Amino acid sequence: MPQNLLDFDLEGLTAWFGELGEKPFRARQVFHWVHQAGVADFVQMTDIAKSLREKLQQRAVVAVPAINYAHTSADGTRKWLFDVGVANGIETVFIPEEDRGTLCVSSQVGCALECTFCSTGRQGFNRNLTVAEIIGQLWVAQHSLKTEPNRTTGEMAERPVSNVVMMGMGEPLANFENVVTALGVMLDDHAYGLSRRRVTVSTSGLVPAMDRLAERCPVALAVSLHAPNDALRDRIVPINRKYPLRELMAACRRYLVHAPRDFITFEYVMLAGVNDQPEHARQLIELTRDVPCKFNLIPFNPFPDSGYEKPRMESMRVFREILQDAGYVVTTRKTRGDDIDAACGQLAGKVADRSGRVMKRMHKEAA
Numbered sequence: 118m119p120q121n122l123l124d125f126d127l128e129g130l131t132a133w134f135g136e137l138g139e140k141p142f143r144a145r146q147v148f149h150w151v152h153q154a155g156v157a158d159f160v161q162m163t164d165i166a167k168s169l170r171e172k173l174q175q176r177a178v179v180a181v182p183a184i185n186y187a188h189t190s191a192d193g194t195r196k197w198l199f200d201v202g203v204a205n206g207i208e209t210v211f212i213p214e215e216d217r218g219t220l221c222v223s224s225q226v227g228c229a230l231e232c233t234f235c236s237t238g239r240q241g242f243n244r245n246l247t248v249a250e251i252i253g254q255l256w257v258a259q260h261s262l263k264t265e266p267n268r269t270t271g272e273m274a275e276r277p278v279s280n281v282v283m284m285g286m287g288e289p290l291a292n293f294e295n296v297v298t299a300l301g302v303m304l305d306d307h308a309y310g311l312s313r314r315r316v317t318v319s320t321s322g323l324v325p326a327m328d329r330l331a332e333r334c335p336v337a338l339a340v341s342l343h344a345p346n347d348a349l350r351d352r353i354v355p356i357n358r359k360y361p362l363r364e365l366m367a368a369c370r371r372y373l374v375h376a377p378r379d380f381i382t383f384e385y386v387m388l389a390g391v392n393d394q395p396e397h398a399r400q401l402i403e404l405t406r407d408v409p410c411k412f413n414l415i416p417f418n419p420f421p422d423s424g425y426e427k428p429r430m431e432s433m434r435v436f437r438e439i440l441q442d443a444g445y446v447v448t449t450r451k452t453r454g455d456d457i458d459a460a461c462g463q464l465a466g467k468v469a470d471r472s473g474r475v476m477k478r479m480h481k482e483a484a
């Protein structure tokens with residue numbers, strides 16, 4: 118089996134080059150070609166000695182998962198569906214805005230954590246993505262988007278992806294080593310050079326892994342809270358039974374000591390009649406009193422047989438105002454890319470019945 122160079126960070130590539138008897142600066146050159154120039158074919162790496170190019174051709178590849186589907190919605194949101202050989206693949210979504218381009222990246226096929234409102238959780242766990250499959254999502258997005266004008270600003274960008282959010286399919290901290298290696302490549306100036314503040318890991322609250330992330334690769338952190346007390350969170354985010362709210366809040370405070378930003382983003386999916394009442398907002402204020410944070414309220418994105426409903430606009434407004442009056446910064450997630458089922462953060466919900474209705478429609482659209 119040839120070695121996929123997308124599985125390496127620069128340190129790994131340098132070590133592998135060492136085994137081939139090649140110098141570290143050669144590894145750096147190839148790393149630039151792969152990640153900055155987006156070149157997968159060794160023949161095109163013109164400043165690399167022919168003998169090394171031939172060696173690489175025999176032993177290595179730069180391979181991303183096959184793209185099953187790519188589509189751009191009317192508002193410029195772009196979605197790719199990748200074939201990862203199992204289930205129905207994974208999704209990556211790009212959301213262009215005036216001052217940034219955000220890529221929503223998947224970390225696993227399925228998810229073992231079984232949050233009850235999440236369609237990924239409902240479909241169960243399939244497998245972890247490899248480093249190449251994680252970084253490959255950014256590789257494809259960056260290098261295909263830089264050849265087209267930004268749909269929002271009309272400008273061409275050398276690096277269209279300025280932000281990454283690990284909010285696609287899967288729990289990133291449950292695929293820790295591969296995610297940390299991929300994050301390293303995203304941040305590396307020899308590759309994508311993204312700012313730590315612009316790379317966000319979203320977690321349902323795996324407390325020990327949050328501490329390890331702070332140590333190994335502190336990036337911006339979003340925590341999927343979704344409930345203001347243990348009784349309710351035990352029901353909708355079952356990992357809470359293992360790491361209850363008191364421990365989670367303490368882990369957030371510890372994370373902030375190392376974090377590149379001075380706040381945690383709490384994501385809160387609004388489920389009608391379940392967690393969207395004024396008393397829940399008031400409990401949240403109490404719960405997060407000692408944690409510098411912002412709130413991101415996400416209207417539940419329905420999927421068949423979910424058992425939940427979208428919140429009423431009015432309950433979202435009241436909820437938001439209670440938090441804002443207490444001094445919190447609150448964002449309500451915009452819905453983008455609706456026409457291609459790609460609203461980021463609602464992605465997990467959107468890809469829900471990938472096996473059924475949505476997939477069939479995608480295929481129809483793609484045809």
Ligand code: SAH
Binds near residue numbers: 289340415416463466
């Ligand atoms: N596993 C990680 C990251 C992936 S989920 C996590 O849970 O944080 C990304 C975000 O989408 C999470 O906040 C998740 O709770 C939210 N989400 C999942 N299903 C949803 C749905 N049906 N509607 C709206 N948001 C949803």
Ligand code: SF4
Binds near residue numbers: 237
């Ligand atoms: Fe997994 Fe996140 Fe979905 Fe929970 S919300 S099941 S952690 S992907």
